[in-house]
Amino acid sequence: MYFYKIGYTSYEESDYVELQHELCFTKEQITDMLADAIVALWEDVFKDKDIGDIEYPTKMQLYYFFDTYNEHNIGSWLIKNKGFLPVVYQEIFSLWGWFAFNKPETWTEETKRSITIPVIMKKLKEAGKI
Numbered sequence: 001m002y003f004y005k006i007g008y009t010s011y012e013e014s015d016y017v018e019l020q021h022e023l024c025f026t027k028e029q030i031t032d033m034l035a036d037a038i039v040a041l042w043e044d045v046f047k048d049k050d051i052g053d054i055e056y057p058t059k060m061q062l063y064y065f066f067d068t069y070n071e072h073n074i075g076s077w078l079i080k081n082k083g084f085l086p087v088v089y090q091e092i093f094s095l096w097g098w099f100a101f102n103k104p105e106t107w108t109e110e111t112k113r114s115i116t117i118p119v120i121m122k123k124l125k126e127a128g129k130i
Contacts, residue, residue, distance in 0.1 A: 004020070004030065005018050008066055019079070019086060021084050036081075037074045041077055045070070045072055
């Protein structure tokens with residue numbers, strides 16, 4: 001299986017869909033599929049949107065095509081039309097990265113509830129690191 005991370009980025013946010021396929025595609029092939037998806041999804045994506053002035057549609061933006069709350073998005077289209085499958089993770093590991101190990105006051109509530117932090121802290125203490 002080959003894995004593909006497809007999305008957009010901006011200064012404020014970004015969103016990606018992670019897909020897999022039994023075939024290996026080039027960047028050019030993926031680009032062609034994305035263009036096909038945008039053409040096919042165009043009306044459904046913009047039908048309920050205020051796109052601004054018709055001569056200068058400021059709100060016809062790429063990120064609408066990655067809206068996972070809308071069934072008409074690039075990821076779903078690639079799955080339905082091009083044989084992609086969603087990537088299913090056994091486990092996702094993600095912690096708030098700005099806390100200081102030696103300063104619990106910097107820990108968020110989520111960090112404090114984490115089952116991972118006590119294990120890391122115990123091993124750091126046992127190793128004499130903190």
